[in-house]
Amino acid sequence: MTKPPEGKITLANSPWQAEVELQIQFYDLDPMEVVWHGRYIEYFEAARCALLDQIDYNYAAMKESGYMWPIIDLQVRYSNPAVFRQRIKVRAAITEWENRLKMEYLVTDAAGGQRLTRGVSTQVAVQMDKREMCFVSPRVLWQKLDLPYPEPT
Numbered sequence: 001m002t003k004p005p006e007g008k009i010t011l012a013n014s015p016w017q018a019e020v021e022l023q024i025q026f027y028d029l030d031p032m033e034v035v036w037h038g039r040y041i042e043y044f045e046a047a048r049c050a051l052l053d054q055i056d057y058n059y060a061a062m063k064e065s066g067y068m069w070p071i072i073d074l075q076v077r078y079s080n081p082a083v084f085r086q087r088i089k090v091r092a093a094i095t096e097w098e099n100r101l102k103m104e105y106l107v108t109d110a111a112g113g114q115r116l117t118r119g120v121s122t123q124v125a126v127q128m129d130k131r132e133m134c135f136v137s138p139r140v141l142w143q144k145l146d147l148p149y150p151e152p153t
Helices: 039-054 059-064 139-144
Strands: 017-023 071-078 087-096 101-109 115-123
Touching: 017 039, 039 059, 039 071, 039 087, 039 101, 039 115, 087 115
Parallel strands: none
Antiparallel strands: 017 087, 071 115, 087 101, 101 115
């Protein structure tokens, strides 16, 4: 087990990160010929899935562990538009895990590194058999992050 990181965990310093590279397709564009705002959520999902695979807790593993993790909050900040055929990098990082699974995202131009979009999603653990939300993330998430589970005092 590793010691939990100290201080505020951010996209820049999170020990749990993954990045995917994508190319903007024609079907991603809106009538203004830039990426339609809703597509960025799909880009976030691609990076989130890569990160969950990396920690061996993808959606199939979540289900197998008896938990579903619905998104309860999503925030997106658009800085610069992405355009047809542009290559982008999408990075996801876990920034909170104690009571919820919070991930931060950064979308940049793959060639020059210009920031295009950033976002944050929040997921909570729900016991599948009871359909009850957990107020503390289950032990399995802590194990996947290689962190000691906080025992009640």
